[in-house]
Amino acid sequence: MLELEKAIEISLDLIKPLGSQTIDIINAAGRYNSSNLKSKVDLPGFDNSAMDGYAIISSDLKQANQSNPVTLNCIGIAPAGTMPDKKIKDGMCIRIFTGSPIPEGANAVIMQEDCVHNDDNTIITSTSVKPWQNIRIRGEDIRKGDNLISEGEQINAGAIALLNATGHKTAQVGNQPRIGLIATGSELIDPPNKINPGEIYESNRTMLASMITQANGIPKIYPIVEDDLKKTISALKSALSENDLIITTGGVSVGDHDHIKPALEEIGGSIDFWKVSMKPGKPFMLGQANEKTLFGLPGNPGSALTTFLLLVRPAILKLQGASNVHLMKRTGLLVDEINNNGERRHFIRVKIDENSHVSVIGNQRSHMLGSLSKTNGLIDIAPNSHLANGDKVKVLMIPN
Ligand code: AMP
Ligand code: MG
Secondary structure, eight states: OBOHHHHHHHHHHHOOOOOEEEEEGGGOTTOBBOSOOBOSSOBSSSOEESSSEEEEOGGGGTTOBTTBOEEEEEEEEEOTTSOOOOOOOTTEEEEEOTTOBOOTTOOEEEEGGGEEEOTTSEEEEOOOOOTTTTEEOTTSSBOTTOBOSOTTOBOOHHHHHHHHHTTOSEEEEEOOOEEEEEEBOTTEEOTTSOOOTTOEEOOHHHHHHHHHHHTTOEEEEOOOBOSOHHHHHHHHHHHHHHOSEEEEESOOSSSTTOOHHHHHHHTTOEEEEEOBSEESOOSOEEEEETTEEEEEEOSSHHHHHHHIIIIIHHHHHHHTTOSOOSOOEEEEEEOSOEEEOSSSEEEEEEEEOTTOEEEEOSOOOTTOOTTGGGOOEEEEEOTTEEEOTTOEEEEEEOOO
16 A cells, blocks of 8 residues: 555655746735845835934944933934935934934944933933944844745745735735536535435535635535436536546445446546555545546545645645645644554644643544544554554644
8 A cells, every 4th residue: 555655755746736827915825935036125224213312423422321321412303204304413412213313423223211301402321332222223133125925835824924025015926726626426416405324415515625625726616416326427427527627535445336437437537546554544546537636535524634734735835836835733742542553644633732732632533523623633653563651653733
């Protein structure tokens, strides 16, 4: 059986990024940068004050202390937004505010709280300041022409601020993949319709749609498909023609009513692999048709969740040109015991809390939904191994 890492490698090799579009930065959060953006300005753009206070010449205050207060002559005000027209010479100061440009001749700012401003427009201070103290220096953060965000990096709120602050209104980002979602199973019913004995409510498509949206994909939900070859073929055909990638759930195992593989072959598609050595999720298929990729996930909700996160999500991110496609890891302290007596590695659903304590959430069997909502991570436990209470573990975080 194929190792998970090999399966991920094969699928990522198949996936080619979809190209890019230019959008307003206001809409760019979470998207993946696809151009080489450079700063249009220096940041800060000019030497400016980090404080409300007085622009001074630091040597004027060199001797200032409690027993030797110094008096300076305040010759004007430098509000934020305009360049000061007055120049400072020895013995002078200019009233200044946070963000105001430093007047010519000044080389430091003294805090307002360290000064007394007299009615005759003099100030008295007992505090000395070092040269360039309380001044933000032009270009100390970013220089004009500097690269701002690497290609493939995800744009977050800080990046949005940086892009606006360096003069950008738009960004070029990877296109969002359209992803068709098909659930197969003659037992499946759309909630809230009445269910008859033997039938169950369908829940995979909406679960996957929410994870696709989280990963910037655009999910499209198709009607439930009965376990029937012809109906499976026609569902695959329409989903393949309308999307960049297809995800099916159910019908990919070895049962007589598992039609995904035969349906894909019937429409001229090919199967790249089937079955990955992991639990849950052994029956997992990667195929292609019409130059589109199809991921066939197992029907059990726990298996569909885990295989989506480990095998499908990276492909969705690569389609957008993301440079890091894997789940984030957090280190935590296990407060439970875990045994894997099986021959396959097991991805255990866990909850890691704000103190980094990691506990096993509920029953791990793959049809069990009760524990899914409380899970925020997965632990990868090797075949025939044991993790003890107090062990340090790596948790693969489920993005929210
Ligand atoms: P399958 O992979 O088709 O053999 O299905 C495995 C198990 O998952 C069966 O118990 C199915 O009833 C259940 N199942 C399959 N598809 C879904 C679905 N879309 N929503 C909820 N349960 C499902
Ligand atoms: Mg089925």
